[in-house]
Amino acid sequence: MSHSMVSATQIKKWTREEVHQWLTTQVNIHHIYADKLLEEEVSGEDLEYFQKKDLLDLNIKHGPAVKIVSMLEDLKSGLQHKSQFPAYIKKWTQEQVCQWLREEAKVYHQYVKRLLEEEVSGDCLFCFKKNDLVELGIKHGPAVKIIGMLEKLNNGPEPILQPPTNINSDQENLQKPPENQVELCQALPVQTVSPMKTEANTEEPRIVEPSGKTVTRKKEEPKPQAMGAEMLPSKMPSSLTLLQNTLDDLQQDEFKRFKSCLKDFKLNGCRSIARCHLENNMSRTDIADSMTKHYEEETLNVTLKILQRIRHNELAGQLKSEMGLQTMTAQDGKKYLRRETNQGNKLKNLLTYGGNMMDYYDRFVIVMNKSRAEQLEYLQFLTKLKLFCVLDFDPDSAAPGGVCSSYRESRVANLHLPAQFQPDPSVVIKNLNLYKQTSWVFCNGRHDLESESGRQLDYKDWFKEKRKEIEHMVSFICKPEVLPNGRTLVIFLLLSPVTDRDPIFDTFLAFYSHVEESIVSICESRSTFEKWKDLIQEKCEYDINTQSIYELTLSEVNGTIMSLGPHNQPSGRLLPSSDSSTVVLQQKDEDRLTALDILCQNQCEKVYEENSTEFQDFKIKVEKEFYRGGKVQWWNFYFCEKRKAKPFIRRDKYDNLIKIVKCQTKDPKTTCVLLNLFHHPGCGGTTLAMHVMWDLRREFRCAVLKDNTLPKSEVAFQVKKLMRLGKSDKSQNTPVLLLVDDSKEAENTQTLQDCIRKIVEEDYTGRTVEDSSNSQVIILSCVRSHNPKVQYKHCATESQYISAILTKKEQDDFEEKLVELKESHEKPENFYSFMIMKSNFDKKYIADVVSHTLKDLDMSTKKAQLLFYFALLNSYVAESDISVSLCEDFFGMKMAYWGEDNVLERMEPYSNLLKIVRR
Incomplete structure (x- = not known):
């Protein structure tokens, strides 16, 4: 039965297993993706409402997602898919798509890599429209060109594309429907197959035809395809593709040196390539073809040795890594697929320092790269974080549809350039309005500006012209007097893949030299994380795994962060207005009222959820800080107002x-x-x-x-x-x-x-x-x-x-409050600020407290020395203070995640004489 005979009503009746069968037999996507929908309990009734973004949320790559949505729309409309492109495109593999884009369409190398990463094979490309390309981060110009050149194929002969050197039958089998295939609408319910089926479970699925005859079909086993953060790519790039990508990454002078070395390169007695095949006017594609034909399976090893000879170690390392992936055994593949569990809890711990509320870090710094349009709705969490600044490498971010533009719809952000963060901190803080409003820094161009400062630079020019500015800015941000050590978290938010020569990696190195322990990475996919991890491991010999999130979708990251307290009030923050009415104080208006x-x-x-343990712990902490001498907070009045029997x-x-x-x-x-x-x-x-x-x-x-x-x-x-x-x-x-x-x-x-x-x-x-x-x-x-x-x-x-004299009633009130504090706090007698007021500012009480506390003071210890510094300062300037970061440096403290080590604990038993004030 043809697709045109399946109505929308019939789709609604599909079971989850029938949806799974349709995806694997009709749409011909990899069973891993079909299994994902089966795991998420997607029936036909559910599938009818699916849009492309819903599939992307399930970590299904862009190519298969477009194909699924297109074929689903065809089913619902009852029509055959009418593409503007010739039908033979559907036979192209992912590599042949890339070859056509690179050689015929002359598309920028990074865009070709993007389509390869998103598993765009011919049958997927056949369903593409311009918007599908734009959503992959391809600019409108190249996107229009690609669609136009695909349409022009209708008027000419089919291009001859070289088969990939490592094509396997699995890919071909995946493209062709199995023999004896039964149309879905004819089939009765299929035996359920677990998506987590292991190799040991080799029972072949069976389908019952209407006649009652059971047909046993041999199960197709294509290689696993990438599923966001979970699986390996469907097929590693061929040696030719890897070679072409590597040559494309060479600068012009580097490519000349590569060819020069290639002319004299010999391998195990094999003669070098004839010089006539290495003329100066030969393109990189021609060089790749010549090397592949001459050195055959040793081509990549030759390339690697030449890169090392011309001292291009970064590119050599990348190629070596990709060669390793290309030759992974099945056992290696299983290890690669192993997931880290509980990354949701890991994310909470990283952002809260092991707590349940985002009240540990005073400020957050975000460093982010290029985003895609479909990611915007999942970046709401940026408005929740107390941002000091955002370092943005997306030149389109301030334009409509960009992350910065979206953020500024509800919050205030001032747009800056790295050069503005020098020289004098006090002047910079005042001029840029730091602390009061978010600083959004464009680190490589800003396309909404027509000036020279808005131009995006390639890596080579950026490295020469802008890298120093970034390093100076990072050095400024990491000054203890700007952002205290250990109280600021730097988050690298990787919304798109990274490369060896990537400005955001240089920025990581700058931060790493200052605040190694305070950096967290959140990656949009596992493949992005693996590349990011390898870059850092090779350059810094530092494993970022414990401080990275890569298994969660962006939607899950957003939901997890938004769920952390304190929460925004559901009704909004309210202000009184005329005639006993109220108005909502919008967050953006509050951001503007910086004074x-x-x-x-x-x-x-x-x-907060006021019945929760977290709220009770928070209450005790706030009360303790106040009665120890900290400045009163609105929370102190709120706690007492909620308990009428125990007023403030x-x-x-x-x-x-x-x-x-x-x-x-x-x-x-x-x-x-x-x-x-x-x-x-x-x-x-x-x-x-x-x-x-x-x-x-x-x-x-x-x-x-x-x-x-x-x-x-x-x-x-x-x-x-x-x-x-x-x-x-x-x-x-x-x-x-x-x-x-x-x-x-x-x-x-x-x-x-x-x-x-x-x-x-x-x-x-x-x-x-x-x-x-x-x-x-x-x-x-x-x-x-x-x-x-x-x-x-x-x-x-x-x-x-x-004045500092209490009335009799006030003294009685303090006595009652002490009884109350003993019910909820340990040793309230150590709340010296409260106890001094309770004693009616009795000087003898104060002298006795100090004498008792300092009774066994050992001047050889650092805690005693620091206490004397405080006393000396305060004898000249009342209420003097020393920054926490300087105290940590004095003690030689080093931040450790989820640790309990802090200055007040180091100062025991004298900590009751001190307090920490947050500004």
Whole structure:
């Protein structure tokens, strides 16, 4: 029965086994791919909805995927496939396709290799359209040319293509349907064959014909084809193909030296090739043909020895590796196919440092190469990572359909070049807005620009002109003062195959010399990983296997990373708006407000699964950091708000301060009001101010100023943007409560007040006084002072103060809190910051703690020496600090994955006197 007689209704009725049979007997794809669909329980009803990307997600190569989709559409339409190309193309092998592309179509070598990698044989190419080529990373120009030249074959004789030197009957058998083949729609259900069937299980499948007669068919056993990260290529390239690829990789001067050596090369008494066959005008293809005919099976060995003679060791190593694959035994093949299990857990461990949440690494650096259009939907995880920068080797990334363009649809990224990362770190950080917004660095051209800087360079020119810039940029990124050692993870995201002479490999070497232990590789396929691994092994003698992901599809990588906490809130981050409404704070808007740490009305809600062990561990960690003296986080208020019986300690001035803030909105006289909170250092002034903000977050749009050194005009502009988010020109504004912390000079805050007042009132020129007064900003300025009460008395503006003296009620509250902490924490008595406040800042208590802790101090140890450095610094400059990376260097610490070694543990038993502050 012909295909045209199979209707879409009949397809729906196919069992999983019948789908498997159709794929192996009608479509003629390798049984490994058919087995994959059988494993994934794809029935006819499921198959009807499959698109090409669904097959690619199953690690089926592009060529077979196009063929499956094309034949499926033919079945559903009930028509024979009408191709624009001559039918004889269907007989071409993968090598003959490559030969035609290289010799007739004159296609760039890298594109030919790409089609070979994706297993595009003639019967697959027969179904191709232009978009199928473009999705393989082939530019539109060559793609149109390939389709056009295939169509022109209808008007001329069939080209004569040389058969590959190592063609085997398996490939031919795969192309031809077996004899006595029964059409699928005639067959009854087939005996199920396990996709994991071993060699020992040799029972041949049987099919029952309608007559009831059982026909035993000899099982076809073609060589395994590549299935993404799982299997070997269907057929290794022939000696001729390997030779041609190798010669194509030689620069012009290198090719001349190769020919010069070839003229005098002799092998085991065999004379060299006649000089008349090696004329200067001979092409690389001609040289390859001559060598193959003259040296026969020794051709590749001759090539290898000549490459070594002209000192092209990288290309020699690549050829040697490919020759080894070409001669693999069946036993070697089995070893090659062995999968590493649990790569999902491995990925989680690599990104979380052995935890369950991505809160260990402060920043991520991504280095990526050329992407394909179908990969974009699986790169959503980039928006979740706290990116410091992305080093992008795809010159089309910023254009529509590129990774950078896609990222910028939801996040902010500033586009840079490597040369901008020098010389002075402080200047670079300020000019490029580093830390605040992602830096997207184009490392080899940018095609959306018409300038010279946007031109993509070949490897030779890139190496001469750009390599040094990359090395300087990597050196800048790896400075401890830029990104602390051990707190940054560098991820090489390989979305396409790599080559021996590849700029991204040079970039790896640059990072490797600085942060060997902090590099992870995520590869789009196992074949890409094997090549990447071999390059690194040969150059660095370093095995990257333990820090690499290659068995997972990009879809699985994306899903795994997106599943890691903390999670984005399902309803979005919400801001209060007029008339008791709310608006969603878009991530891109928040990225732009770099000066502000915004407190949303649903802050901390639904970020974690709160019944999980991970959340409880996180809660204990955050509380411990705070009570040991760390800065208060919004989480501290959230934890107490969820447990009404155990509220956050309210300082005595809490009620007064919250009343003052609320009063400013009842009868506003100006668009910006300044409130001062004077406080002794370390007595909880900032905590009190943030406590007030937390409880007013549903009435005000609240934010904390991150950096007091920013230009006041820029801060004022961002405050106005926060006020206007989600509103029309006519809607009433919601007041903004802005916390300015650690303000030491009142004049700076007054300057900010003037700037905010000016920029807000400019928007309301010509409107009523009521309109402008409704656009109100309240600045709550926390001012450190050694005499807060005195400053409070002499302050002309609204103000409050707190000192390092607790009231009786506050002391009672601290006693109750200590009882509560003993229920959930070990040794809360070592939370010295909390205990000092509980003691009402008693100097005798502080002296006793220090005396007891330092009782057996041994000055010969490094921990004692480091403690003395801290004490010396703080005696001159209060709250001085030393970077963690310098402390690690002092101890000679080396990062190890999933290790517990850190500075505080090295400082035991004195660690309770120290705290780590993350900026």
